[in-house]
Amino acid sequence: MSEVVVFGGMCKCLFGKISSPIIVLPKSMVFTSSMMPVADIMQFMPIVNIPTFGMCQSPANPAVVMAAGMPVPCVPLIVSPWIPTKPNVLVKGIPILLKNSMTFCAYAGLITISNAGQFKIKA
Numbered sequence: 256m257s258e259v260v261v262f263g264g265m266c267k268c269l270f271g272k273i274s275s276p277i278i279v280l281p282k283s284m285v286f287t288s289s290m291m292p293v294a295d296i297m298q299f300m301p302i303v304n305i306p307t308f309g310m311c312q313s314p315a316n317p318a319v320v321m322a323a324g325m326p327v328p329c330v331p332l333i334v335s336p337w338i339p340t341k342p343n344v345l346v347k348g349i350p351i352l353l354k355n356s357m358t359f360c361a362y363a364g365l366i367t368i369s370n371a372g373q374f375k376i377k378a
Contacts, residue, residue, distance in 0.1 A: 266366055334361050
């Protein structure tokens with residue numbers, strides 16, 4: 256079973272230079288046992304939920320084309336929610352975001368979860 260993504264989980268874009276944190280807005284107010292806010296598939300808004308991937312090198316990005324193929328600052332243009340891998344597992348009526356979920360940038364970048372943000376505590 257895949258891990259539940261929480262505030263501080265990390266995602267990466269196929270054409271980005273760095274990973275980006277996933278910022279879970281407090282609207283859901285559902286927490287893991289370690290008191291981390293749980294993400295749902297609607298946590299995909301550029302800048303709000305996913306700040307940046309550093310530099311973009313996608314050949315489908317018009318800014319990269321204008322820069323003669325050189326990387327340009329990334330401003331994610333995510334056009335749809337995360338694709339749920341367990342659409343029947345819900346957080347306040349919305350499918351939960353799991354580590355094996357994915358979404359896409361309008362500039363052809365596949366965005367995946369690199370770290371769910373959870374950690375184990377030794378008692």
